[in-house]
Amino acid sequence: xxxxxxxxxxxxxxxxxxxxxxxxxxxxxxxxxxxxxxxxxxxxxxxxxxxxxxxxxxxxxxxxxxxxxxxxxxxxxxxxxxxxxxxxxxxxxxxxxxxxxxxxxxxxxxxxxxxxxxxxxxxxxxxxxxxxxxxxxxxxxxxxxxxxxxxxxxxxxxxxxxxxxxxxxxxxxxxxxxxxxxxxxxxxxxxxxxxxxxxxxxx
Amino acid sequence: xxxxxxxxxxxxxxxxxxxxxxxxxxxxxxxxxxxxxxxxxxxxxxxxxxxxxxxxxxxxxxxxxxxxxxxxxxxxxxxxxxxxxxxxxxxxxxxxxxxxxxxxxxxxxxxxxxxxxxxxxxxxxxxxxxxxxxxxxxxxxxxxxxxxxxxxxxxxxxxxxxxxxxxxxxxxxxxxxxxxxxxx
Numbered sequence: 001x002x003x004x005x006x007x008x009x010x011x012x013x014x015x016x017x018x019x020x021x022x023x024x025x026x027x028x029x030x031x032x033x034x035x036x037x038x039x040x041x042x043x044x045x046x047x048x049x050x051x052x053x054x055x056x057x058x059x060x061x062x063x064x065x066x067x068x069x070x071x072x073x074x075x076x077x078x079x080x081x082x083x084x085x086x087x088x089x090x091x092x093x094x095x096x097x098x099x100x101x102x103x104x105x106x107x108x109x110x111x112x113x114x115x116x117x118x119x120x121x122x123x124x125x126x127x128x129x130x131x132x133x134x135x136x137x138x139x140x141x142x143x144x145x146x147x148x149x150x151x152x153x154x155x156x157x158x159x160x161x162x163x164x165x166x167x168x169x170x171x172x173x174x175x176x177x178x179x180x181x182x183x184x185x186x187x188x189x190x191x192x193x194x195x196x197x198x199x200x201x202x203x
Numbered sequence: 204x205x206x207x208x209x210x211x212x213x214x215x216x217x218x219x220x221x222x223x224x225x226x227x228x229x230x231x232x233x234x235x236x237x238x239x240x241x242x243x244x245x246x247x248x249x250x251x252x253x254x255x256x257x258x259x260x261x262x263x264x265x266x267x268x269x270x271x272x273x274x275x276x277x278x279x280x281x282x283x284x285x286x287x288x289x290x291x292x293x294x295x296x297x298x299x300x301x302x303x304x305x306x307x308x309x310x311x312x313x314x315x316x317x318x319x320x321x322x323x324x325x326x327x328x329x330x331x332x333x334x335x336x337x338x339x340x341x342x343x344x345x346x347x348x349x350x351x352x353x354x355x356x357x358x359x360x361x362x363x364x365x366x367x368x369x370x371x372x373x374x375x376x377x378x379x380x381x382x383x384x385x386x387x
Contacts (some may be wrong), residue, residue: 061377067292068373070364071263075380111295112268116330119298121377128381147349 005170007177015174019167020158029156035092036149045098050135053192055078057128067117079106079125094148096141098113099134207246210358214365222362239363243356253348262353264334264360279341279350283357286337290315290330324368331365331381 005011066074082105086097104126109118210223211218226242248256262280266272268291272284293313300311315333319326338354338361345351 062374064322065373065377066368066370067324068376069369070367112291112299115295117327120323155213
């Protein structure tokens with residue numbers, strides 16, 4: 001916009017056209033910003049709920065976690081995520097991922113040889129792994145939506161504070177210039193006319 | 204037998220320290236070992252014949268339900284083995300019912316099992332107490348014979364297992380397991 005502009009009618013028309021485009025785009029970015037703020041709020045709520053669920057599970061486990069110290073049983077590879085499927089959807093131009101299915105593979109447990117507490121440990125590991133995966137996805141979504149919001153804000157501010165005011169100022173400059181040129185042309189025409197009239201009277 | 208620490212069904216820190224301390228005084232030569240059962244073996248070896256000592260070493264709470272112990276010539280071992288086997292079978296049945304989401308798994312008719320707590324730690328303690336009480340019952344009339352020593356070892360193993368339950372360590376293992384996820 002800082003480039004020197006051509007003071008002619010073509011440029012004026014182009015600038016007016018651009019201004020019209022900017023004025024159409026501005027509410028779109030304002031709406032997008034609003035929508036993304038709402039999406040962020042809902043994802044932040046989901047993240048908060050998941051963090052609370054994880055904390056609650058940890059607190060519940062704490063009541064009986066002592067048994068997991070029993071050296072006879074290794075929990076490391078007793079249960080693993082086998083498949084994790086997500087579905088994606090677009091919200092205000094951002095792709096968000098949601099957990100669709102999560103499956104686990106667990107070692108075959110010999111109920112006669114393993115301690116009773118192992119069943120509860122496996123269940124709680126499944127629950128907590130599911131919660132952690134959901135949290136990971138939501139935090140990824142949050143990062144992407146925040147990035148998109150920052151971009152929408154940059155665009156809105158650029159339109160509002162740079163493109164629209166500068167274009168308006170340039171249109172005004174050209175209009176004044178073209179007005180001056182027109183008045184000058186009329187003045188010149190009048191002078192020529194008067195000279196012609198005086199010449200014809202003398203002759 | 205009379206020189207060994209008296210065992211009680213107690214998991215207080217004071218009691219654990221007291222028992223450990225007493226075992227360590229008998230086993231001053233083996234300072235590196237913290238394993239109470241190994242200390243018991245070391246102490247018992249001094250007084251037993253090779254066969255008796257091998258029988259004592261072979262005896263373990265983890266394997267006591269196996270057939271070889273159910274048919275043992277020592278009455279107390281055979282009795283406790285059969286009891287332990289039945290208890291394990293009942294626990295197995297309970298777990299199978301619970302896996303199949305049988306909400307009444309706790310209400311199944313068992314000969315030995317009490318109604319088990321939903322808290323896994325308390326349920327384990329119930330099972331330990333059940334075995335402890337059986338050993339107490341079997342120990343009647345056995346004060347300084349070999350059977351008394353076998354019962355003593357099984358009681359010690361019950362306590363060692365109970366004392367291995369540690370909230371801080373268990374919670375760390377749980378959290379560590381969650382961090383170690385590898386996708387299949």
